[in-house]
Amino acid sequence: MNAEEVKQLGTELGADIIGIASAQTLNAFPPDPRWPQTPEKILKTCKSVIVVVHHIPVAAFRAKSNIPVQYIDMLVLRRMDRIAYKLADKLERAGHPSFVTAAQETDWNMKSASYGHLSTRHLGIEAGLGTFGLEVNILTPEYGPRVYLTGILTELELEPDAPMTEQVCIGESCSRCLYACPTDAVQHYGIDKRNCATEAQEFGFMTATNFFMKYVFADREKKKNMIKSRELFGFWQGLLRVVGSFGDCPRCLAVCPVGNDYHAFLADPQKVIPEKTLEKVAKAKRFKDARKNGEDISGLDDWNIRWVGPGGYQGIVARQMQEFKKSQKEKKKEKEEAE
Numbered sequence: 001m002n003a004e005e006v007k008q009l010g011t012e013l014g015a016d017i018i019g020i021a022s023a024q025t026l027n028a029f030p031p032d033p034r035w036p037q038t039p040e041k042i043l044k045t046c047k048s049v050i051v052v053v054h055h056i057p058v059a060a061f062r063a064k065s066n067i068p069v070q071y072i073d074m075l076v077l078r079r080m081d082r083i084a085y086k087l088a089d090k091l092e093r094a095g096h097p098s099f100v101t102a103a104q105e106t107d108w109n110m111k112s113a114s115y116g117h118l119s120t121r122h123l124g125i126e127a128g129l130g131t132f133g134l135e136v137n138i139l140t141p142e143y144g145p146r147v148y149l150t151g152i153l154t155e156l157e158l159e160p161d162a163p164m165t166e167q168v169c170i171g172e173s174c175s176r177c178l179y180a181c182p183t184d185a186v187q188h189y190g191i192d193k194r195n196c197a198t199e200a201q202e203f204g205f206m207t208a209t210n211f212f213m214k215y216v217f218a219d220r221e222k223k224k225n226m227i228k229s230r231e232l233f234g235f236w237q238g239l240l241r242v243v244g245s246f247g248d249c250p251r252c253l254a255v256c257p258v259g260n261d262y263h264a265f266l267a268d269p270q271k272v273i274p275e276k277t278l279e280k281v282a283k284a285k286r287f288k289d290a291r292k293n294g295e296d297i298s299g300l301d302d303w304n305i306r307w308v309g310p311g312g313y314q315g316i317v318a319r320q321m322q323e324f325k326k327s328q329k330e331k332k333k334e335k336e337e338a339e
């Protein structure tokens with residue numbers, strides 16, 4: 001099987017986008033060399049990583065509350081894993097040992113934080129599927145950051161895709177993700193993971209350990225109340241349905257203007273960002289000035305720039321929007337002529 005056949009197969013199985021990264025490149029460029037997330041640490045003989053992307057249906061981002069996105073996230077992850085599993089199985093049956101990696105996992109020995117054996121965002125970028133946004137989600141031209149990714153490690157040598165050099169993220173002059181973030185966790189092509197986790201993992205690991213720590217030292221009466229608290233219910237619900245323990249906050253995904261799904265269905269409902277404050281506007285301006293003045297920015301340093309897009313922003317979103325509007329007009333005209 002060659003790269004084109006593998007991609008064709010992945011698409012037939014239901015992948016929205018699919019790309020291939022070379023294991024050699026991934027081994028040479030770990031996201032953080034102090035804690036290398038590389039295929040060779042999982043499988044020495046891995047030659048290629050096939051990256052499967054599934055978009056998050058946009059309707060949930062139009063809802064009044066975050067709950068529909070949380071539920072859809074879980075369904076998308078399950079569906080994506082099934083697609084990747086079938087693809088890996090077909091490769092193996094064709095004589096090429098292959099397996100799917102967990103899309104969302106943590107190796108406790110690495111950073112005692114949410115940090116997996118591989119970073120799916122980086123896999124996607126190395127497979128030519130997008131570049132980092134200001135909030136370091138991968139932004140795909142097709143769906144912006146409203147995607148999930150997983151990787152299939154294979155011993156089959158496949159022609160890798162070239163990473164994009166053009167920055168997909170509009171950058172500091174946009175900063176919509178920064179304005180929308182309820183915990184002000186967005187940094188300059190970086191993220192404050194702890195701040196983000198308070199919203200994105202409301203009933204996640206840290207909330208659970210803090211709760212049980214308090215419980216251990218509480219008196220009898222307080223313990224009784226804690227047993228019937230919202231927190232404990234949140235953990236239970238999280239175990240059952242993921243909701244609450246993972247991917248709780250969709251704000252930076254909802255407001256990002258990259259992708260035709262945004263132009264078609266989110267531009268109106270997400271136009272106004274209620275969380276925007278004067279302080280956040282000042283922060284975005286500081287970022288813009290720092291980049292313009294060539295200041296040292298860790299998210300844009302010589303190591304990290306390959307994932308942000310070394311060519312800088314060249315107007316991909318504006319081009320995409322023009323094409324989208326043009327095609328909308330043509331469709332409307334065709335419809336009118338048919339009536």
Ligand code: SF4
Nearest residue numbers: 133169174175177256
């Ligand atoms: S909202 Fe704007 S600044 Fe943030 S990731 Fe998307 S394009 Fe980049």
Ligand code: SF4
Nearest residue numbers: 181196199249251252
């Ligand atoms: S997921 Fe929510 S809390 Fe985390 S960076 Fe995005 S907007 Fe901020």
